[in-house]
Amino acid sequence: MDYVISNKGVVNGVVAGKTYTFDKSHPNYTKLVGHLIDGSVEYFEADYDIASAIDNFCEGYIDVKNGTLQWDGIEMPELFTDRIVQMKSEGFNFQPMLEFLNNMNENPSDHAITELFDFMQHKHMPITDDGCFLAYKAVDKDFKDKWSGTLDNSVGSTVEVERDKVDSNRDRGCSAGLHVGAVDYVKEYGNEDNGDQFLIVKVNPMDVVSVPTCSRYQKLRCCKYEVVALFTDPIKDSVHMTDKAPVEMEVTHYDNAWKDNIRERIESLTALMTA
Numbered sequence: 001m002d003y004v005i006s007n008k009g010v011v012n013g014v015v016a017g018k019t020y021t022f023d024k025s026h027p028n029y030t031k032l033v034g035h036l037i038d039g040s041v042e043y044f045e046a047d048y049d050i051a052s053a054i055d056n057f058c059e060g061y062i063d064v065k066n067g068t069l070q071w072d073g074i075e076m077p078e079l080f081t082d083r084i085v086q087m088k089s090e091g092f093n094f095q096p097m098l099e100f101l102n103n104m105n106e107n108p109s110d111h112a113i114t115e116l117f118d119f120m121q122h123k124h125m126p127i128t129d130d131g132c133f134l135a136y137k138a139v140d141k142d143f144k145d146k147w148s149g150t151l152d153n154s155v156g157s158t159v160e161v162e163r164d165k166v167d168s169n170r171d172r173g174c175s176a177g178l179h180v181g182a183v184d185y186v187k188e189y190g191n192e193d194n195g196d197q198f199l200i201v202k203v204n205p206m207d208v209v210s211v212p213t214c215s216r217y218q219k220l221r222c223c224k225y226e227v228v229a230l231f232t233d234p235i236k237d238s239v240h241m242t243d244k245a246p247v248e249m250e251v252t253h254y255d256n257a258w259k260d261n262i263r264e265r266i267e268s269l270t271a272l273m274t275a
Contacts, residue, residue: 099131115211124234138190173214177221185218
């Protein structure tokens with residue numbers, strides 16, 4: 001494996017008799033340089049052709065252009081890029097992400113969705129096969145919420161309030177609404193010595209209302225969630241398959257009207273995030 005890296009980071013190399021040229025816009029740039037240094041031909045070839053791999057994985061919904069994932073020419077938010085690459089590497093197909101996009105599009109607030117992206121940058125919050133996501137919650141020893149002591153959070157229960165009763169202002173840290181959190185936040189909030197219980201909860205993106213700026217975006221306010229399990233260990237997979245998930249998930253092929261609708265929403269979200 002012979003290669004040269006220019007002062008601007010452009011790499012020219014020969015691997016297994018084939019010539020390659022790439023720069024820092026390649027989504028696997030750092031990995032590829034590492035493979036060249038290590039002499040790892042197989043890993044280099046696999047990581048170099050990520051564009052084709054992602055195109056195939058997303059079944060035509062998303063293209064890789066100029067080192068970014070794009071939906072009909074609109075760059076996807078960073079969260080999607082990271083999640084899609086992880087989903088592919090773990091052997092899942094694209095259907096859970098389509099379900100997530102469907103649910104996300106049902107949320108009436110662009111602000112809520114862009115704030116959700118901040119929240120989901122934290123680790124151990126997979127999406128589910130039906131397009132929701134998992135987060136965590138601390139409750140008291142009787143499975144009641146720690147704020148009012150009135151809401152039942154037993155495993156299997158669904159907790160819900162009216163959306164307009166949830167504070168949508170992210171600048172107010174402690175305010176009205178149902179709260180869930182990232183692993184580290186929930187561990188700090190709960191007190192195991194007092195008998196507090198730690199839970200895994202399932203939230204639909206359509207029910208997200210706000211993510212307070214305090215606590216490094218580690219807590220989220222919503223109007224509904226389902227308690228799915230007691231917490232034992234953080235969930236590491238990018239996708240959590242629920243009990244109702246089919247053994248083999250097929251990727252739905254939506255029509256152009258649906259694709260255009262998602263494109264318009266992503267464009268609106270992108271405009272808000274870059275304003």
